[in-house]
Amino acid sequence: xxxxxxxxxxxxxxxxxxxxxxxxxxxxxxxxxxxxxxxxxxxxxxxxxxxxxxxxxxxxxxxxxxxxxxxxxxxxxxxxxxxxxxxxxxxxxxxxxxxxxxxxxxxxxxxxxxxxxxxxxxxxxxxxxxxxxxxxxxxxxxxxxxxxxx
Numbered sequence: 001x002x003x004x005x006x007x008x009x010x011x012x013x014x015x016x017x018x019x020x021x022x023x024x025x026x027x028x029x030x031x032x033x034x035x036x037x038x039x040x041x042x043x044x045x046x047x048x049x050x051x052x053x054x055x056x057x058x059x060x061x062x063x064x065x066x067x068x069x070x071x072x073x074x075x076x077x078x079x080x081x082x083x084x085x086x087x088x089x090x091x092x093x094x095x096x097x098x099x100x101x102x103x104x105x106x107x108x109x110x111x112x113x114x115x116x117x118x119x120x121x122x123x124x125x126x127x128x129x130x131x132x133x134x135x136x137x138x139x140x141x142x143x144x145x146x147x148x149x150x
Contacts, residue, residue: 011070017062027052034049086104
């Protein structure tokens, strides 16, 4: 398969996955909002909010994989652009571009991965439990409204 054909296929599949992420996100937010779980919970096509949340997660995971493939296919271009943005090439460095390009690209990638990992670590430090057995307050209030506000 030619590289341009591979790029087109990867980008087209990524677009479809992005649409699926948007669709499942909108379903989770507006069609099956928090509080729609449980015995009197809502379902869409026999799937609960938690089922849709699983689909949403799998689509996002697939999109992340496709994004990594996209970056891999465009790695030389990305590194060259980053190098040009960070420093102007001198006459003596013209022939040494590929090694420096990869270094700049690798450093940028490591910073991005570190930022995501740091965010997840920070978030994990701030997870709290609820006294009512894990049900969130909004879920509890929404459930009361669903049953007539008792």
